Amino acid sequence: MTLINTGGTTLSGSSTTISSIPATYTNLYVVIILSDPQDDGGGLLMRFNGDDTANRHARVTGGFSNGNVTFNQTSGQLTYSQDNGTPNGIVIVEIPFYANTSIWKYFRSSGVVNSYLDQAKAEFTMTACAYNQTGAISALEFFFNGGVIASGGTIYVYGVK
Amino acid sequence: MSRPIKRIYDCATGETIDREMNDDEFAQYQADQAIFLAEKAETEAKAAQKAALLERLGITEDEARLLLA
Numbered sequence: 001m002t003l004i005n006t007g008g009t010t011l012s013g014s015s016t017t018i019s020s021i022p023a024t025y026t027n028l029y030v031v032i033i034l035s036d037p038q039d040d041g042g043g044l045l046m047r048f049n050g051d052d053t054a055n056r057h058a059r060v061t062g063g064f065s066n067g068n069v070t071f072n073q074t075s076g077q078l079t080y081s082q083d084n085g086t087p088n089g090i091v092i093v094e095i096p097f098y099a100n101t102s103i104w105k106y107f108r109s110s111g112v113v114n115s116y117l118d119q120a121k122a123e124f125t126m127t128a129c130a131y132n133q134t135g136a137i138s139a140l141e142f143f144f145n146g147g148v149i150a151s152g153g154t155i156y157v158y159g160v161k
Numbered sequence: 162m163s164r165p166i167k168r169i170y171d172c173a174t175g176e177t178i179d180r181e182m183n184d185d186e187f188a189q190y191q192a193d194q195a196i197f198l199a200e201k202a203e204t205e206a207k208a209a210q211k212a213a214l215l216e217r218l219g220i221t222e223d224e225a226r227l228l229l230a
Contacts, residue, residue: 017170041205074192143193
C-alpha cells in the first residue's frame with residue numbers, strides 16, 4: 001500500500017479534491033481524519049471524478065437495498081449528522097478497480113463522528129455508492145453538505161497493488 | 162461577495178491550488194446546501210417527536226430500547 005498524496009492533504013474550503021490519481025494501482029484505500037463542518041449536523045460526501053452531473057451516483061446507508069436504488073444523486077455519502085464543535089471523526093473508503101474502463105465504479109465506506117444531536121454519542125455510518133460511468137477514476141472530491149470545512153482534517157489516499 | 166474556495170491537490174505535481182468556485186460549481190454548492198437543510202430539519206423533527214413520545218410514555222430511551230429488544 002502506497003500513500004499517493006504525499007503527506008496527506010489538509011481539508012480546506014468548500015471542498016477538497018485529490019486529482020491526477022495515477023492508474024497504476026489496483027484499488028484505492030482512503031482514510032479521512034475529519035475536521036468540523038461549518039454547520040452543525042453536516043455530513044461528508046464524495047464525488048467520483050468530481051462529477052456533479054445529475055443521476056450518476058446512487059447511494060445506500062447501512063444495508064440491503066432491495067434492488068430499487070435509483071441513480072439520483074450527485075455524490076456518495078460518507079458520514080451524517082456531525083457535530084461542528086467536536087472534530088472526533090474518522091472514515092475509511094475502499095474503491096476497487098478504480099482504473100478499470102469497462103465497469104461501473106463503486107465504493108464502500110464506514111466511519112464515525114460525534115453526533116450533533118448528542119455530542120457524547122457516536123454516529124456510525126456504513127455506506128456504499130455506485131457510479132454508473134465506466135471511465136477510470138482519476139479524481140476524488142470530498143465536501144461537507146453543511147457548508148465549508150471549518151478547520152483542519154486530513155485525507156490520505158493509498159494505492160493498493 | 163467572494164465565493165467558497167475549492168482546494169485541489171494534484172498527485173502528479175504535488176501542487177495544491179485554492180480557488181473560488183466557478184458558476185456551475187457554485188450552483189451545485191447551493192443545491193447541496195438546500196438538500197442538507199431539508200434533511201437536517203427532518204432529522205430534528207423526528208428527534209423532537211421521539212423525545213415527546215418518550216415523555217408521554219414516561220420512559221427513558223434505554224427503557225424504550227429494552228421494550229423493543
